[in-house]
Amino acid sequence: MAKFLIAGAGIAGLSAAIALARSGHEATVLEQATELSEVGAGIQLGPNAMRILTDWGLGEAIRDKGCEPAHLIIRDARDDHVLTSRPLNDQDNARRKYGVPHVCIRRADLQSVLLQAAQDAGANVLVGHMAQGLHESRLAGFDALLGCDGLHSKVRGDLLANTQHGGKPRSTGHTAYRAMLDMTLLPLELRTQSVRVWLGASQHVVAYPVNQQQMNIVIAQEGAPTLASPMSAQLHALIAAVQANGGFTTWDLFHRSPMLSPKFYAKGNVALLGDAAHPMLPYLAQGAAMAIEDAQALGSAVASQANVDMALQAYAKARWKRNAHVQWRSQMQGAAFHASGFMRLARDAVLKVAGERVTAMSWLYDYQNNFKEST
Numbered sequence: 001m002a003k004f005l006i007a008g009a010g011i012a013g014l015s016a017a018i019a020l021a022r023s024g025h026e027a028t029v030l031e032q033a034t035e036l037s038e039v040g041a042g043i044q045l046g047p048n049a050m051r052i053l054t055d056w057g058l059g060e061a062i063r064d065k066g067c068e069p070a071h072l073i074i075r076d077a078r079d080d081h082v083l084t085s086r087p088l089n090d091q092d093n094a095r096r097k098y099g100v101p102h103v104c105i106r107r108a109d110l111q112s113v114l115l116q117a118a119q120d121a122g123a124n125v126l127v128g129h130m131a132q133g134l135h136e137s138r139l140a141g142f143d144a145l146l147g148c149d150g151l152h153s154k155v156r157g158d159l160l161a162n163t164q165h166g167g168k169p170r171s172t173g174h175t176a177y178r179a180m181l182d183m184t185l186l187p188l189e190l191r192t193q194s195v196r197v198w199l200g201a202s203q204h205v206v207a208y209p210v211n212q213q214q215m216n217i218v219i220a221q222e223g224a225p226t227l228a229s230p231m232s233a234q235l236h237a238l239i240a241a242v243q244a245n246g247g248f249t250t251w252d253l254f255h256r257s258p259m260l261s262p263k264f265y266a267k268g269n270v271a272l273l274g275d276a277a278h279p280m281l282p283y284l285a286q287g288a289a290m291a292i293e294d295a296q297a298l299g300s301a302v303a304s305q306a307n308v309d310m311a312l313q314a315y316a317k318a319r320w321k322r323n324a325h326v327q328w329r330s331q332m333q334g335a336a337f338h339a340s341g342f343m344r345l346a347r348d349a350v351l352k353v354a355g356e357r358v359t360a361m362s363w364l365y366d367y368q369n370n371f372k373e374s375t
């Protein structure tokens with residue numbers, strides 16, 4: 001049994017703790033914050049994430065706290081006309097196609113399920129503890145250190161100092177405005193159990209329920225807000241409701257170049273997971289899903305390799321290409337969502353002709369970590 005020190009109790013850190021504890025290893029998680037919550041934030045869990053969470057026995061708890069939206073509906077932000085829509089959890093649904101549903105949930109609720117599962121599996125989670133970086137694992141007698149400490153990862157800073165992947169993340173110039181609103185504060189026509197997206201030039205808006213009572217709303221804006229943009233009646237009502245009830249919180253969105261080799265993911269007895277390794281624009285709603293996929297691959301690696309350093313290498317090999325691809329595709333999705341002029345016309349034509357196929361994203365949701373092939 002190896003002893004792992006995990007920096008960060010976000011989705012990556014808690015998922016890693018679950019995967020390691022399930023593989024019979026000891027996991028200690030240090031979280032700098034004194035409370036595990038993120039105000040005003042929801043999260044979508046596509047079938048690739050839900051498949052793993054269900055394998056860990058957490059499907060029911062997550063579905064109980066969250067909800068299974070019926071449809072994905074994509075509209076034009078200027079006039080609300082529907083560009084495409086498809087069932088998410090209906091008829092030809094995620095459950096039938098992938099065996100699991102597409103779930104939306106409050107991030108704090110997801111973290112509480114993960115925290116409970118990590119503790120039940122035997123992990124030791126210490127909040128209000130700052131991980132000091134690379135040397136702590138050696139000092140305290142741990143066999144390995146996992147950097148699950150997010151976008152501004154200290155572990156990554158130490159591990160990749162003086163490499164092309166060292167340094168700070170870059171601002172993308174994109175901003176997310178986020179809000180969570182009680183359904184009763186929304187106009188009736190906006191109180192639906194669907195994921196709704198409005199596409200505009202240099203911006204898009206996403207609204208989805210996180211349970212039966214609350215709606216998560218995000219405006220993603222590229223560059224400075226263009227107040228002159230025409231806004232549909234539904235969007236106008238949605239934004240007015242948020243502004244009348246506490247307003248939006250603002251998040252700058254950052255980027256790091258995808259790592260083009262596994263050697264940057266793991267060195268010796270240190271490895272990176274989640275946003276510490278591969279932060280991405282949120283336009284495919286996959287950052288947390290990739291952290292969960294990372295954790296599952298790590299669990300398989302340590303279960304099949306007695307040597308911890310070799311297990312971390314195997315994990316790195318299993319994950320780097322997939323994460324780089326999803327980072328890149330998230331950026332492409334942003335370009336398509338925010339298109340204007342001829343590109344917008346071309347995008348809308350594709351959505352009209354093949355919207356259901358394009359938005360089904362089997363390449364993303366069908367993926368399963370094939371650990372043996374990648375090692």
Ligand SMILES: Cc1cc2nc3c(=O)[nH]c(=O)nc-3n(C[C@H](O)[C@H](O)[C@H](O)COP(=O)(O)OP(=O)(O)OC[C@H]3O[C@@H](n4cnc5c(N)ncnc54)[C@H](O)[C@@H]3O)c2cc1C
Nearest residue numbers: 008010011012032044131149150274275285286287288289
């Ligand atoms: C607007 C927006 C919407 C999104 N929507 C989705 C979505 O729908 N679906 C999806 O899959 N993803 C989504 N994402 C992405 C997702 O939020 C992230 O990819 C995910 O939270 C990354 O998890 P993480 O654990 O790697 O990092 P974090 O969530 O950042 O967690 C890192 C943790 O480490 C702690 N920490 C940092 N440094 C230290 C230290 N030195 N010692 C101890 N603790 C430390 C931090 O306090 C934090 O708790 C979205 C992101 C944004 C911005």
